[in-house]
Amino acid sequence: MEFGKSCYEFCDILNIGEWVSCSKSGDKYFEFTDIEINKLFYHGNIYDGTKGGLVLGKLHINGGIHILEPISNQRFRHVGEMEGWEYISAPIKNHEIKSKFDKINKKTINQGHHILTDFSIPRNCKVINTNLSQVSFLLVTNSNHFIINRFATREHIEEIVELDNRNSDQDGIILKF
Numbered sequence: 130m131e132f133g134k135s136c137y138e139f140c141d142i143l144n145i146g147e148w149v150s151c152s153k154s155g156d157k158y159f160e161f162t163d164i165e166i167n168k169l170f171y172h173g174n175i176y177d178g179t180k181g182g183l184v185l186g187k188l189h190i191n192g193g194i195h196i197l198e199p200i201s202n203q204r205f206r207h208v209g210e211m212e213g214w215e216y217i218s219a220p221i222k223n224h225e226i227k228s229k230f231d232k233i234n235k236k237t238i239n240q241g242h243h244i245l246t247d248f249s250i251p252r253n254c255k256v257i258n259t260n261l262s263q264v265s266f267l268l269v270t271n272s273n274h275f276i277i278n279r280f281a282t283r284e285h286i287e288e289i290v291e292l293d294n295r296n297s298d299q300d301g302i303i304l305k306f
Contacts, residue, residue, distance in 0.1 A: 181297070184214070218292075
């Protein structure tokens with residue numbers, strides 16, 4: 130399935146969202162108003178990803194899970210798509226933790242998409258289950274979360290949860306990337 134296609138078709142049906150051009154770069158972005166976000170919330174399509182966790186839901190080939198970040202109090206931007214069985218961290222507060230997530234993620238680059246990724250979920254793992262929605266949107270705080278691919282998540286879930294818990298427990302400012 131083409132990236133974002135199910136998202137844009139769904140938004141067209143609900144008559145929400147619009148393409149906006151950046152005044153500085155000319156890049157185009159798909160954005161929502163707070164009223165449109167409330168409409169998605171009402172329909173059960175918005176999930177809270179602000180504190181991170183293991184995301185259950187559709188794979189990319191089936192439409193994925195769409196990531197929205199706030200750009201103001203009243204506007205939200207579609208910034209990407211992740212897929213089920215990937216882990217999204219809480220906002221990163223430490224370069225060392227980011228580096229460790231990156232190292233874990235790179236261990237499984239280019240694994241076959243046909244490989245199943247179901248696994249036993251540890252008790253202390255936060256879970257964001259988006260399986261109940263036809264089209265799912267994950268609301269994040271900003272672009273400083275880290276997404277670990279589903280293969281790395283399967284192989285290293287215990288370590289990922291431990292790192293994310295350490296990251297969440299730390300005081301300090303949230304890093305910007």
